[in-house]
Amino acid sequence: MRPISRRLLQSPQGSFLSLCLVFLLAPMLARYGLGWSGGFGYLSDLAIGSLLVLVLHNRPVWIVLPVILIWCVFTIGNAELMTAVGRMPEVSDLKYLSDPQFVSHSTQGGGLSHPWLGLALALGTLLCLLTGWRRYATKRLSPVWYVLPTALLTLHVAGQYFKPSEADQWKQFNLAHKLLAEGFSTGQLAVETWLDDDSSEPPPDIAGLTRLDLSGPRLIEPGKARNVLIVTLEGIPGAYLAPNRAAIGSSYHEDLMPRLGQWATRGMNTPDYVLHGHQTIRGLYTMLCGDYDKLDSGTPKGVEMLNNHLRNQQCLPAQLRDQGFSTHFLQGAGLRFMAKDKIMPHIGFDKTLGRDWFKNKPYLEFPWGMDDKAYFEGALGYVKQLRKQKKPWMLTLLTVGTHQPYSAPDDYLARYPSAKQAAIGYLDDAIGNFLDGLEKQGVLKDTLVIVTSDESHGIDDVRLASAWGFNLVLAPEQTQLPALKRGVYGHLDLTASVLDYFGFSVPSNLSGRSLFRDYSTGREVISYTNGLLREHDGKGTLIECDFQQVCRRYASAGFIADQARFLGRFRGKQARLVSQRAELLDQSLSSGQIGQHYQFANRERIRLQETLGNDWTDNLIGAQYLELPKGTHTQVKLKIRAVRLDKQGATLQLKTKEFDRDVAALAPQLPALKAGKTLELSFGFDNLATRKAFSFHLLGQGRGAIEITDFSVVTEPLLQADLLDLEKVEESALAE
Template sequence: MARRTFVNVIHRLLRHPLSRLIALTGLVLLIPLCLRVALGWLNPLGILSDLAIASLLIVLLHKRPWWQSLPVLLAWGVMTLATVELVSAVGRLPTIADLHYLIDPQFLENSSGGGFAQPWLAVTLLIGLVIWLATQWMGRSVPAPGLPRSAWAAPLLLLLTHWGIQHLQPSEADQWVVYNLPHQLLAASVGDVQMRTEEWLEGDTVEAPPDMAGLTQLDLDGQKLLATPGSARNVLIIALEGIPGAYVGVNRQALHSSYQENLMPNLSRWAERGMNTPDYVLHSHQTIRGLYAMLCGDYDKLDNGTPKGVEMLTQNERNQACLPAQLRKNGFSTHYLQGAGLRFMAKDKIMPHIGFDTTLGLEWFTNSNYLEFPWGKDDKAFFEGALDYVGQLKKQKQPWMLTLLTVGTHQPYSAPDDYLQRYDTPKQAAVAYLDDALGEFLSGLERKGILKDTLVVITSDESHGIDGVRLASSWGFNLTLSPQQDQLPHVKSGVYGHVDLSASILDYFGLPVPSALSGRSLFRDYQTGREIMSYTNGKLRYHNGQGTLTECDFQQRCRNYASKGFISEQVTLTEQYRGKRARQTLAKATALNHSLLRTPLNQHYQFGSPAIIPLQAQIKDDWADNLIGAQYLEMPKGSHTRVRMTIRSVDPQQKAYILLKAKELEQDVPLGLPEEMVVTADQPLQMDFSFDNPEPRKAFSFHLLGYGLGAVEVSDFSVITEETGQSESVSELPEGSS
């Protein structure tokens, strides 16, 4: 009886005239608001954005037939999931360029190759959609009450209110905190139309090229901190994956940061013994871009274009100015060691090309991991191996340079169970695990006497950001430990960044600094400010060195703030603008992007090599298991890309199974290739294929994956992008890098 009563109640509720409206409102409004609460994205503008999109969906769909409304709600649900997945994986919102992936079943797969970052959201959206469908079916014979005509004004008023607040007092929060994704895409489209209209109204006037001297010149005119060249014999650079400057206590104190969580007490204690640069700028996201900037004294792309490290493979002059090549020229042995495989992002090719005598990755380590981690060595195991490596270098008579790169604080974050129990999130636990491992490593260096004759620079490749901390995605750190520490300041004033590191180390040793390098020396004091740029979380930032920080967003709308330095706790908005002035700032970034190559067209990239690559029994991760380094390439609109590959199995007794995938902005792109290809020693895989690029492609990555019991040789993986209609065939491409 009770069960029948319950069923009758549910039946009456679903048939109620208001049930369809309530179910729709719960789906498109209540779930997004709960999502903001659950993920800590609460912001008045974000709530306003959710209300605007929800009210728009309600007035559009309320009395529509279910078969008309369902596709719209499915697309909206996928957008909601895509927002959470991409923010979790790579810290950005999807863009208009991502929309054609909505039909791809693997669209929501994050960069680690795993499933949903927030599976509860997918389940909740599915339940909400089922309830809405149930009300549509059960109430199909009951007329639904109409909405007043004035309801159509609600979304318009809410959108205008959001625009007005953003215009008068723009928020500095991340885009996903301020915008609902459909609203952000709508705003971007409107902004693009507005920009094109402004350009049309201004006519065909040719704008003068921007003055780039302040961003590209080498400046060694400051007062030296050391009266004589540094006394260190060796150089050790430690790049910590994704660590922002806010994790260093000295930096927080110097910049009066409101962020006070002490996740890295060991690093902060060591910082008390060295020279710290609190206002230290990271110019971009991605490890390869950060390494390029710090080791080659140049800005990497301030967008999602082909990384300059990859571009540098096409030339043999600028690479000789990079720090490893310069130190090798002056008698140092140069070494690069990282805890992950080298082929991803072509570091197996880039690092030797810029001057490292020895380039080693995951395959070098013989010690076991303390925990399972898809990218490679956990941080404790990595630093134990690195300490042994330093011990080997200490035995040689030649001075050495060693660059270390950790991977343990890369998403997905892994840490031992006892760390996971002590911290709220896996990310915090991974950072704490890194801090303990780093502390033990530095103590080991001290015990071995390494610190007495080695210049140690601890920094990060990029920043994984901190929710609620202003500019955390651009806030890096530079901790320098020198044998002459008593002659160096504890806190280094001024604005510096990765672009300064190469010139600084050469200047420390009193070695000639090539004019091809940009930036200033950390071992000098300057009386004037300097220009500097960064591009993180979809925002381009430029400081003019004279108290003004400019920030340009996805709508090409720029705002000027009064800010003495680059990284500041609080700034004052002075003006905002679009049009010609905004394009002048963007033109500076474009000019920096072309410092190596003026165009991405007609560049032949060779990602193959004679290296023998052992295969795993199964593919675990599209990114970490990649056999080649063809990632984050740029293909201009209207171009044509051609690919040639040759793969053979090394073991005559074993078959290798090969897959080739492609991703653009982290999302799968169908290439029309077989899902799986078999390779043997007698029957190698030789394939030529091509595809058009009707729209610009950014961050386009090839993922060559293989599994089996043997090993393979990828002797050729050539990629060339050219103008449509060029007649040169792939088979006529030159071997090797051009």
């Protein structure tokens, strides 16, 4: 008698069980192991997995195997992208799912972040092969079986409609389910748009979102402070401060920043403080220039402003410089990433300094730059230097220690359950010591100090945590300011607030309210984080629109709240109006024009490393997160001069990425740069579809230094004839 295991492998039951392993058990175990547990998520896994099992059961291997391989790439790619950048793949990422580099941990250059998931899927695939070589002529499953996945999908849709979840997308959707839902919603929206053509209607009104409102009565007369210090903490959400949690009745109770929370009780703290987007450069732009950054993944406005020599003069550093202040920007990381080396001087900083300025020894080796303790010790010395000068000063600080990958000293790692929490605790002690040091130096007596964050790295299961920021004001006239500033405020308000504090005139094309005034009415605010577009009407209603272009209404007095009453959902024309308002805000600098010319070279001498480094921390050029519109051609010109290179010369590498994943075949391989020589080249590529979050990464290896004298990126519309020819070529290639 054959062994039972062998009989099982050669039976239809064995094939069925192996399919269940790949399509049901593996994704559900992955969801549990990755910490993505949620009722809707498991329901989505069961619905899609059971449907695929039923469709593929008893099919020939040449049908089953390709589906399994695609499923494996989807599953692994989703886990890898979530680990790397904290989001699920989009439809535009599908072309990368077949790229082997997509399933590698690109930010570290290593293998899979979750090898156990790959092994589980490989085992399931092997079992499917072993059990699927022979096609059995058994009776097909009854159509009645398809009631199961249909019922599960219906239950998921009904649950989302009647009891929508606040959880992140990956806790609610299997990737295949998300892509199917997104495709269905796009088609449905196209039909609705066709049936309800509103092209002849005027654009929606955005005056309430862009209004400069200084109508409220002052809390204080023009302030007594002489200087301005803005401290920006990397990625810290407002939930970490105990006074914020208490003010909104938050159910989140983990007290990771007790020292900063104690300082918050000594100043004016704003609990309902909105972050309008993700990414440091976007947060800094909104804070310092009084304008919404892109409410999507388009080119950051800070980069666009490099082509605008009028609007940059309204930014806070330029305004204070005109008032006689010396203006300074100091961050713990290098300046070239995301072009801060060019953007910060452009908006008015007299001095823009990064990692290379610090002479004090760091306590930790951190790939992004200075650890927070060493950073704030250096910053305290910088403040001491500024206090010796006669001119008033503005200093903006930006930390980096709470950016991925998180690191902290061993004693902190031993005290906290995760490296992320340890890094936050380390930052809390560092900022606490810094503020104590400012007080001892007497800085708080003559300086307006504002402590905030550039963005929020979010907190699992905390409502709106990705949009929840904080703003702590320490002013000489503290007794005249409330401990808790009521009302909805955000980064949009910071520039107007500082100018209003000093009694300076505020440029009329800025937006926002002043934190140093009281308002009796609400105001409109918009935000885009975690793939959700949220808009508050200032009258008690918050609207939240998701990736399916479905919007939900909530009764919420303010923007940030622990809970909100669900009022119903809508789509169609009303949903399009929300998106259209966001699109109009996105065009505040470009006026909708798609032709752009960016120059990222600054002619700075750059000392090379002896080995090729990390794509992110060692990038030599600041051309990141650009949007290259559909129907355009992008031309890149590069010129690099060798400076004191040894006779071995330098090895240079230029990579292109979209949504932080490598894009092959767009940039040429760079030849070796010889000592005393100059490398000069030009290349281009067409954009038949819009490329979003598109980045250039230039890496160098050698002994000596180089000077980048030209790195220009020019994007211009294709001629209609060229566009038609390219579309024909693409259609022909697809047909082949």
